[in-house]
Amino acid sequence: MRLPRPEGVPAGRAGPGPVNRRTVPVVAASLAAVLAVGTGCGVLPVLLDGADRSASGDFQPGAAGIGDPYFPTYGNGGYDVAGYELALRYDPAAQRLDGTATITATATMDLSRFNLDLAGLDVAAVSVDGAPAEHDRDDDELVVTPAAGLPDGSQFTVLVEYGGRPEPLASRDFGEGGFHITDDGAIALGQPESASTWFPVNDHPSDKATFDLAITVPDGLAALSVGVPGETSSADGWTTWTWSEGTPMASYLTTLVIGDYRVETSTHAGRPMVIAIDADLPESGPAEQAMARTGEIADYLETVFGPYPVDAYGGIVVRDDRIRYALETQSRPVYGDVFFDRGPETWVVAHELGHQWFGNSVSLRQWRDMWLNEGFATYAEWLWSEHDGAATADEMFDREYARTDWALPAGDPGPAGIFSQAVYKRGGLTVHALRRTVGDDAFFRLLRTWAAEYRGGNVGTDQFVTVAERVTGQPLREFFDRWLYGDTAPAKP
Template identity: 45%
Template sequence: MTPQTTRSGRPRPAVPGRPSGWLPATALLLAMTTSCTGSAPAGGAAAAARPGTAGVGDRLFPALGNGGYDVVHYGLTLDYVPETNHLKGRAVITARATQGLSRFDLDLTGLRVRTATVQGAKAHVARRDDELVLTPAKAVRKGETFRTVVTYEGTPRTLQGDDGGLEGWIETDDGATALGQPTGSTTWFPGNHHPSDKATYDITVTVPKDEDGDPYDVVGNGTLIAEEDKGGAVVRHWRTEEPMASYLAHVSVGHFEIHKGWTDDDLPVYVAVDPDESEDAAGVVDAVKEVVDWAGDRFGPYPFSSTGAVVDHLPGLDYALETQTRPYFDEAPDEALLVHELAHQWFGDSVTPRTWKDMWLSEGLATYAEWLWEEDHGGRDTKEIFRDFYDGRDTESEGIWAFPPADPPGAGHVSDPPVYGRGAMVVHKVREAVGDEAFFDILRTWTRRHRHGNADTRQFVDLCEARSGKDLTGLFDTWLFTGKKPSRT
């Protein structure tokens, strides 16, 4: 993510491997359908079932996520009316039980639940604040793959996060956009909304044509696999076949200029631009291709099946977000901002922080990608940028010593400068300590080893030491885990 003021990502200045068990969504759905309709596993009696926990114990966001199951696929079918901002949804959630479940929770903010079934049978529904509590007619056995279907509707909410920024379902001047970091995805579909539970997605959206009879565009993550004009409405079906954290799930509804192309590596590019931003965003398509090709050389193969961007016109939002495969910008981005959000496709989207306090791994590495881009394109070298941050000369360096990057003091601080600028300084100190050959080997190993998965700070530290053969305890203690400004060494 990239804030312009207080949100996470790069603050704007004042001026080919796949994980074990990974399946494409189409194959996964076939396997899940077979499992869901077959007999339950023999292990574990129903009497051993117990409630799944509400929350997964994340220190910064204790209410997010839920225990007892792992989601493998979301099938979301949405009907949205821009004129009334009304949403109807049907969520088909395929998951594996990690314990016997007498009941379980889904995260859902607002919206009225109409029906809920588990394994085809009606489930009892209760609401507890932002928790949807489902009690199935029959307990789910440990290891069982089960399917939950929830139908719901209402006016989806726009939230104001702990850091003051807007998130959730946000109305625009010609439609709406859904932005999920850190909790906003709970406003438009029920699920297990913690970064540690990634899943594949199918998102199908139906939108009536506007008052002039013109169709709306619907832009989402992944690949557009079907589009249909039904006379009075349009339907768009987007598929994400690589696992995705829910805060990266995205839908934008509006009128866009659609630009399509290919990178030098034959990766499809899909860029949607609001007409009000058309002139300022004229170079975005070519810039996306250039940045993705450059980043692939630096960080390893691009981890997804498509790339692109959404350039909207949403004055006052003041941040960008690394929505998977198609980063969202509230206006035409500058070069550094585009680099930051596209670098997140490796650092944050493919390799996703295991907990919210690990967010420096996403933001610090994406910020350092900006430094590398500047160094490779005739600007300051990374040593000079580091010095400018250390001495407070860089416009983005204010506040970087407030707390240790790997230990934000609260939920409202995951978007603060230490996570970004100081996180990038940690990365640079590693580069200095191990040398360029080992450093870039570390980055490529990181993106390969944890591709489409989750990783945490301890794993990064261990990797840096293993690949370099050096004891880096002092470096990380000084630059990553200590709050005060270190002496420059």
């Protein structure tokens, strides 16, 4: 997830909270939409209450929201996306994005129509399996009605032709994020929502999919994204960059960064490594020094978490006052330059790389379990700090324990609290307290087991507790209740 600015950075440079999502009211429990529980389940056959029947029988429309308890209108029901393939062109002078999105999916119900999340952009045409489909807009929803119903279990392909001037999503509580237009390009980034500002998507982490991008920009600009870099080609003053992420991922883990960047491509541990630094930042400066340790940090984390779980390595450092955080975009995290104002800080690199295991590979089923992302990424910082000869994990634990507000829960922080310090710091405290409780051997065996058994899947806190008890052989539910949900400081183990 997104990492807010480091402590001590002036408030004018970076605010303490995240940006990036429009406010969505939490609906009552009487909602007809129900989110099923499962690992790596994808989007489930959630039905609209009182849905229309199609002329072909008992086909029904998929829901315009997946029913997440915190953000019920995020994502969509009725289908499971396998992959997104985007062919786009961005003109910075006109501030216009145009292109096509090809979406491969499987119906998870007898589907008469379905929604895609798409904010603001204009849709010229939609087809399903090659046949023209009716389409309409309902705020930030693209409503697609295929020529014929899609039977449960059937695979289908959606082609969307669209374009316009992208804009970020605004939220009263969290500011704005998503597609940011810059002087010479753009930065598309954010969590929990952002992808819908630049392509049609099922925008919830429970529907993970592969991602392929061909993006055409004026010659001289870099166009950066996630995954494995492909060939670049130029014609008539334009250059096309290609990227492919074959490890299914949550939609908020995509990014598009266009502008003047120093780009270095190499190979690390048999995988491509792409490091890009905003050209306005000094060469061999703190950002480059920190990024140069990306492979070293990932290699260390492999020793404690297990095999590196995604297709590539790297990082992108942007220089933009609106990007006051770092985000673990898959295989290639994006860092605001604010993190390197005080030197080549590597703790933030460890945090975002830790997410490649916890959050990216092993992903949330619901946003209420955010501590499973942030607690373990925070702990990756602590482990790296000790390995790198700085503060030990015990010292970090004692420091954070003393200044934690225990009235704020980590395990169910509320929609406005998913990026709170309780989720990050109390989450990290819970992880280290667990280590002290069960011992090092059982603890590190648990981390590797969790990362391996749920690789590529979606999880919740109950699943982690179950695995922890199985691997360690100890009853731990009371422990997790105290450390994640209690309102007083638990005794140190």
